[in-house]
Amino acid sequence: MGNPWIAIGALALVGLLIPVGMMGISKLLRPSVPEQGKRSTYESGEIPTGDTRIRFNIQYYMVALLFVIFDIETVLIFPWTVIYRSALENGVSLTRTLGPMLVFIGVLVVGLGWAWRNGAVKWVRSPRAETQKDAR
Amino acid sequence: MTLSDTIAGLLGLNANDPLQFGIAAIIASTIVGTFMLVNVAIAGPWAKRKITATFTDRIAVNRIGPFGLMIIVADAVRLLSKELIVPEKVDRPAWDLAPLVIAGSALFGFAVIPMGSGIQVADPEVGLAYVFAVASLASVGLVMAGYASNNKYSMLGGLRAVAQNLAYEIPLVLTGVSVVLFAGTLQLGNVNAANTIVGAQQATLATVGGIEIPSWYAFVNPFAFMLFLVANLAEVGRNPFDTPEAPTEIVAGYQTEYSSVYFVLMYLGEFIHIFLGGAIIATIFLGGPAGPVLPGIVWFLVKIWAVFLLTQWARSALPRVRIDQLIEIGWKGMLVLSFANLILTAIIVGVVV
Numbered sequence: 249m250g251n252p253w254i255a256i257g258a259l260a261l262v263g264l265l266i267p268v269g270m271m272g273i274s275k276l277l278r279p280s281v282p283e284q285g286k287r288s289t290y291e292s293g294e295i296p297t298g299d300t301r302i303r304f305n306i307q308y309y310m311v312a313l314l315f316v317i318f319d320i321e322t323v324l325i326f327p328w329t330v331i332y333r334s335a336l337e338n339g340v341s342l343t344r345t346l347g348p349m350l351v352f353i354g355v356l357v358v359g360l361g362w363a364w365r366n367g368a369v370k371w372v373r374s375p376r377a378e379t380q381k382d383a384r
Numbered sequence: 385m386t387l388s389d390t391i392a393g394l395l396g397l398n399a400n401d402p403l404q405f406g407i408a409a410i411i412a413s414t415i416v417g418t419f420m421l422v423n424v425a426i427a428g429p430w431a432k433r434k435i436t437a438t439f440t441d442r443i444a445v446n447r448i449g450p451f452g453l454m455i456i457v458a459d460a461v462r463l464l465s466k467e468l469i470v471p472e473k474v475d476r477p478a479w480d481l482a483p484l485v486i487a488g489s490a491l492f493g494f495a496v497i498p499m500g501s502g503i504q505v506a507d508p509e510v511g512l513a514y515v516f517a518v519a520s521l522a523s524v525g526l527v528m529a530g531y532a533s534n535n536k537y538s539m540l541g542g543l544r545a546v547a548q549n550l551a552y553e554i555p556l557v558l559t560g561v562s563v564v565l566f567a568g569t570l571q572l573g574n575v576n577a578a579n580t581i582v583g584a585q586q587a588t589l590a591t592v593g594g595i596e597i598p599s600w601y602a603f604v605n606p607f608a609f610m611l612f613l614v615a616n617l618a619e620v621g622r623n624p625f626d627t628p629e630a631p632t633e634i635v636a637g638y639q640t641e642y643s644s645v646y647f648v649l650m651y652l653g654e655f656i657h658i659f660l661g662g663a664i665i666a667t668i669f670l671g672g673p674a675g676p677v678l679p680g681i682v683w684f685l686v687k688i689w690a691v692f693l694l695t696q697w698a699r700s701a702l703p704r705v706r707i708d709q710l711i712e713i714g715w716k717g718m719l720v721l722s723f724a725n726l727i728l729t730a731i732i733v734g735v736v737v
Contacts, residue, residue, distance in 0.1 A: 250405035255388040255506035256495045256514070258409035262417045263491030267484050267649050270464070274645035277465040289471045289535040290640055300534045308543050311711060315550040318719070322557045325726070326513060326570075329561045332730065333568040336737040346730055353723055360719065369715040371708030 500673025500680020541637020551714025
């Protein structure tokens with residue numbers, strides 16, 4: 249049995265060489281007719297206005313913050329799932345294997361409930377969008 | 385025995401020598417990579433059109449070759465020979481690397497997937513963690529594409545893509561590890577290796593009318609299976625969760641500004657990703673490449689194509705959810721349900737053992 253990570257590295261190499269190869273083939277095939285007009289970005293046929301670094305909904309930031317918390321939590325759950333069954337089979341009681349994890353998940357669920365109540369996962373509307381909705 | 389070991393044995397190479405084993409592994413990777421690309425080539429330019437056409441009562445491609453199959457070659461040449469238009473003020477390195485990241489990262493996952501008949505490049509002990517890790521790398525590529533394109537639609541598409549993947553990543557992983565509670569290992573293994581995720585699914589669950597039903601985790605825990613199917617649809621960004629691309633809202637999202645080979649690579653990456661999702665579902669819920677009579681590789685193909693058909697069905701039949709609905713379904717629905725599933729599974733295992 250060889251080291252599996254060498255094999256994974258080999259596949260990573262092949263997985264990168266395939267798209268690079270396709271880029272190379274395309275480079276040989278495709279024409280190049282540079283022209284300023286077709287280089288403008290697509291904005292439904294209009295000349296693009298303003299910068300791309302636009303203001304966007306704060307919701308994207310809120311869910312990213314939430315994600316960091318819950319992602320670390322999944323990392324901590326991984327080792328527990330691996331040892332859970334063998335610990336039970338070796339006679340460790342359910343209160344000692346499942347109990348602490350219930351507390352851990354419970355704390356997280358309370359945190360999620362708090363974020364939920366604070367509106368962290370509720371889509372934020374701008375005041376203007378709200379008045380437009382009321383006017384309808 | 386993985387495919388890399390088999391090839392090393394056939395060529396008389398020493399598997400313990402990193403260089404010699406590396407050569408065997410590259411040959412094995414090329415076989416697996418080409419095999420998946422053939423699947424994608426059939427799925428992308430041909431099967432997808434045919435399936436959607438059948439759903440909408442049309443005929444679709446039928447001019448070139450039998451059943452229009454030669455459209456695959458024609459489309460490959462056509463797309464690769466398009467001019468590559470580089471829009472103004474794109475962030476050059478990121479804009480060029482994004483298609484590479486999207487297409488490459490989707491292929492990485494197939495390193496550990498057991499495809500039956502001894503086809504599996506590697507079998508590390510943390511196979512499941514690895515496959516989840518590389519499957520989510522694509523999000524980085526989507527953000528790169530969206531942010532570097534210098535286009536407002538791309539920007540919004542990239543933001544939506546990352547918000548969606550964040551919302552569904554945790555339910556996906558939590559539901560995925562609930563099978564680890566049964567198996568007690570992260571190693572994907574193969575049909576014959578008992579203490580692995582695939583091997584553990586070969587035991588008999590029940591006998592109905594003389595037919596032995598294997599303990600595939602889709603049968604043992606159907607609730608987790610359904611959750612995983614939905615989370616997977618969102619993860620690969622297919623309907624009803626294709627908000628990052630949403631052609632009727634933001635043109636094509638993060639891929640608006642891509643043409644020529646970059647466009648091909650974006651699409652290729654998405655399709656490999658659908659098949660990777662199908663392969664993960666097949667491996668951890670549908671008994672891997674196991675099945676009666678036919679060889680393993682055929683059953684593996686049947687299972688991943690079944691998942692592909694399901695995504696295409698959803699694409700034709702279901703309306704798209706809005707971005708705010710998507711976030712709410714993810715954080716308020718799926719996350720709570722996946723916690724419930726994890727605890728439920730732990731209690732079931734606790735009672736059974």
